[in-house]
Amino acid sequence: MSLSAWLRRRRRSAPAPASAAGADGELLRERQRIYQNLHDDLGAKLLDLVYGAETPAQADRAREALQILRDVVSQSARAAGPLPELLDTIRAELAQRLGALDVALDWQQQSPLPAVALDQARVLHLSRIVREAVSNALRHGRTRALRVRVSELAGELVLEITDYGVYDPQGIGAGQGTVGMRERAAELQGDIQWDEATQGGTKVLLRFPLTT
Incomplete structure (x- = not known):
C-alpha cells in the first residue's frame, strides 16, 4: 500500500x-x-x-x-521561496557533491534574477531535474567537469547543464531517469532537450515559465 x-x-x-x-x-x-x-x-x-x-x-x-x-x-x-535562494541551495549542493568526486563546477548565473516565489512542487521538480542531469553526466558521460548556466529570458527560466564527457544519443530517453525528467519538465509547464555539446559531451536545456 x-x-x-x-x-x-x-x-x-x-x-x-x-x-x-x-x-x-x-x-x-x-x-x-x-x-x-x-x-x-x-x-x-x-x-x-x-x-x-x-x-x-x-x-x-x-x-x-x-x-x-x-x-x-x-x-x-517547506513554504514557497524566492528563485535566487533556491538556486543558491542547488549550487551549494552541487559544489559539495562534485567536490567529493573531484569534478570541477563552472556555475554561471545571470544577475540579478527575478525573485519569483516558487511553490513546493516546482521547487522539487527543478531540484530533481538538476540532480538527475548531474547523475547522468557522472555515470554515463564520465565527465570531469560540469558547466551550469542560469538565466531569465522573456519570463522563462533557462537552465543549461553541460558536461565534457561522452555524448550517447542512443541512450537519451531510454532510461527511467530521463523519462522522469521529461515528466517533471511538463509539470513545470516547460520543455527539456538533450543535444551534443560544442566540445563533446551532453548539453541538457530546460526552459519553463516563472509565473503560471
Whole structure:
C-alpha cells in the first residue's frame, strides 16, 4: 500500500474532526511525523553507506538517495521561496557533491534574477531535474567537469547543464531517469532537450515559465 493510500485509510477510520481545515491539518501533521521518522531511520542507514562506501561512485549514489529523502521530508513543511535562494541551495549542493568526486563546477548565473516565489512542487521538480542531469553526466558521460548556466529570458527560466564527457544519443530517453525528467519538465509547464555539446559531451536545456 502506498503512503498516500495508507494516510487516506487512517483518515477515514479516525473520528471526524470539527472542520475540514482541522482534518487537513491533522493529515499534514501525521504525514510530517511519518516523513521525519523515515528520515531518522532510513537517513541514518544511508549516511552509514556514504561513509562506508568502497568507492567515491558508491558514496555518491548513497549521498544522492539521502538527498532525495531529505527533499521529501523538507517538502512536507517547506513554504514557497524566492528563485535566487533556491538556486543558491542547488549550487551549494552541487559544489559539495562534485567536490567529493573531484569534478570541477563552472556555475554561471545571470544577475540579478527575478525573485519569483516558487511553490513546493516546482521547487522539487527543478531540484530533481538538476540532480538527475548531474547523475547522468557522472555515470554515463564520465565527465570531469560540469558547466551550469542560469538565466531569465522573456519570463522563462533557462537552465543549461553541460558536461565534457561522452555524448550517447542512443541512450537519451531510454532510461527511467530521463523519462522522469521529461515528466517533471511538463509539470513545470516547460520543455527539456538533450543535444551534443560544442566540445563533446551532453548539453541538457530546460526552459519553463516563472509565473503560471
